[in-house]
Amino acid sequence: MLLAVLRLVHDARAAAGDAARAALDGEESPAALHARVVRGERAAERELVARAGPLVRSVIVQLVGPSADLDDLAQETFVRVFLKLADLDEPAALFGFVRSVAVNVAREALRRRRRRWWWRLLPSSDTPEIPTPDPGEGRDAVMALERAIDELEVEERVAFSLRYLGGMTNAEVATAMGVSTGTVKRRLATAETAVVRRCGPALGLARVEEVES
Amino acid sequence: MTEPARDIAEERLLAVSGELAEERAAWLARQPRPTVADEVAAIRREVARRRRPAWRRPAAAGLAAAVVVAAAVLLVIVRGPEPLTASVAGGPVHPGDRLVARAEGVALSFDDGSRIALDAGSTARMTALDAHEVRVDVERGSIDVDVVHAEGRTWWIGVGDSSIEVVGTTFRVSVDPAGDAAGVTLTEGAVRVVGPCADPREVHRAPAKFRVGCGPAPNPSSPGAAPSTSATAAPAASSAAPAPAAPPPWRAARSRGDFRAAFELAATEGLDAVVATADAAELLDLALGARLAGSPEAGRLYQGIRDRFAGSDAAAGAAFHLGRAAFDRGAWAEADRWFAVYLAERPGGPLAAEALGRSIECAENLGATDQARAHAVRYLERFPDGPQATRARRLIEGSPVDASPSGGERGTSPPP
Numbered sequence: 001m002l003l004a005v006l007r008l009v010h011d012a013r014a015a016a017g018d019a020a021r022a023a024l025d026g027e028e029s030p031a032a033l034h035a036r037v038v039r040g041e042r043a044a045e046r047e048l049v050a051r052a053g054p055l056v057r058s059v060i061v062q063l064v065g066p067s068a069d070l071d072d073l074a075q076e077t078f079v080r081v082f083l084k085l086a087d088l089d090e091p092a093a094l095f096g097f098v099r100s101v102a103v104n105v106a107r108e109a110l111r112r113r114r115r116r117w118w119w120r121l122l123p124s125s126d127t128p129e130i131p132t133p134d135p136g137e138g139r140d141a142v143m144a145l146e147r148a149i150d151e152l153e154v155e156e157r158v159a160f161s162l163r164y165l166g167g168m169t170n171a172e173v174a175t176a177m178g179v180s181t182g183t184v185k186r187r188l189a190t191a192e193t194a195v196v197r198r199c200g201p202a203l204g205l206a207r208v209e210e211v212e213s
Numbered sequence: 214m215t216e217p218a219r220d221i222a223e224e225r226l227l228a229v230s231g232e233l234a235e236e237r238a239a240w241l242a243r244q245p246r247p248t249v250a251d252e253v254a255a256i257r258r259e260v261a262r263r264r265r266p267a268w269r270r271p272a273a274a275g276l277a278a279a280v281v282v283a284a285a286v287l288l289v290i291v292r293g294p295e296p297l298t299a300s301v302a303g304g305p306v307h308p309g310d311r312l313v314a315r316a317e318g319v320a321l322s323f324d325d326g327s328r329i330a331l332d333a334g335s336t337a338r339m340t341a342l343d344a345h346e347v348r349v350d351v352e353r354g355s356i357d358v359d360v361v362h363a364e365g366r367t368w369w370i371g372v373g374d375s376s377i378e379v380v381g382t383t384f385r386v387s388v389d390p391a392g393d394a395a396g397v398t399l400t401e402g403a404v405r406v407v408g409p410c411a412d413p414r415e416v417h418r419a420p421a422k423f424r425v426g427c428g429p430a431p432n433p434s435s436p437g438a439a440p441s442t443s444a445t446a447a448p449a450a451s452s453a454a455p456a457p458a459a460p461p462p463w464r465a466a467r468s469r470g471d472f473r474a475a476f477e478l479a480a481t482e483g484l485d486a487v488v489a490t491a492d493a494a495e496l497l498d499l500a501l502g503a504r505l506a507g508s509p510e511a512g513r514l515y516q517g518i519r520d521r522f523a524g525s526d527a528a529a530g531a532a533f534h535l536g537r538a539a540f541d542r543g544a545w546a547e548a549d550r551w552f553a554v555y556l557a558e559r560p561g562g563p564l565a566a567e568a569l570g571r572s573i574e575c576a577e578n579l580g581a582t583d584q585a586r587a588h589a590v591r592y593l594e595r596f597p598d599g600p601q602a603t604r605a606r607r608l609i610e611g612s613p614v615d616a617s618p619s620g621g622e623r624g625t626s627p628p629p
Contacts, residue, residue: 142236
């Protein structure tokens, strides 16, 4: 029962996000904005960056975590958006397109970071900046979850972060990642199992092990 | 993992990941963000760089660089630059076309990322456009030039009998009323001037200001003589008809996205006149410029929007910004009223979450606990995942809420 309620809350969060996005879109339709940007109107370019900027930065922080590279990754996202915008098949899906580009940019950043870890050449600017610890109750669990997410494989990490941190549905995660819903489900199952194994006790999941045994 | 175990695990993951998401959102909210104008400028530069053929981009290093550069040189010799096209508002522009910017400025876009923006009241003619040469002759007014350099292609800006040769550059040309000379403000790169009264061997490098043409600088006291505001009637009519009103300089700054400069220029002109004549979008941008400049005149501009454009989106946005300004100086009651105005005028507006969240803080700081709880309930109903959700939940549950800046009412002017 409790789980059902939590799922409803989680879905409500996603719905609220959609509502906020719709409200943002309400200023001018995405298709109209897309047409103006493609025509080369500078004001439209500024409007797109102003309206989609928070979405882009939010997606990057959800996937990469707090990082000194935030501005660079956001800029890279918009550069790719502007380069590909004229080829967009569905101008009405402008902001979904921006989000999927941001997901790809973040995904590549995670892969680069992983390679640097492998070579032990991680520069300090790429080291995640852990927010100032809040001594409040539950902080240990949050930190343990953060570490567990950092250890996931990139594809599992992206799916997990979009679903759990971004409040997206499986279908939305699939669209943003450019994969099928089935693939998302498989990646989520793998990620959930790995996270629980790595930080189960910190999450208060000792009972899980008991149930398993 | 068994089904019950999976349920318990997912339950805990949902709860803890919600906290982690809120932490990251709070971190993000603390990060400074570059201005939109700066962001767009950087994005455009990078887009233009990537649109160049690969052989013209800087290579990584070493042998690869040498190979690429050699290939690029060879390709320049063999192929020359890519063909170039230009457009205004999506419509193609051809050699011989005349560009007239009436009430609004006009942006001439090239497919290599170069741009030439004409201020309102300016005219120019595209006299050459091919793979090797682009030439735009400015007849009247002021233009901003932003050219992406390409090997094998020459850009010219013509003024009277003079020509400015461009080398990957950003600059502004303001033609004198007579149309045969101009003031040039070079902000990036380098140019060379060819024509009477010019030394073609001299290369002007940024930052620089200089004149093109033979005439002396126009007398600033004569109407329409200032370079950046120059405008003239057709030669045949110039002796009989008065020159049309020149566009104010702040509009040109605004069209470039430099809102701070636009505000400062508007303040020089006199804000009362600007508030009385500018449209709502212009006033919003000027108010943003005032905020960027740290000027209290932002409030005057927002109030002007409220007075002149009541009922519009801009007026609602102005109410929010007036509330935020009051909030920042600790005038909680005034801020709360302005946020209430915004929420009443745009209950589903893009700033509704922030207005409602700040209303919670205002009520708390005023000691109005019941009102704060009422705001919190409303907030959670509408924005359960909003940045103030945790605060709202704690408030409703009666737990202590994180201390926020508190203080007495310091502002005085209530909203209408």
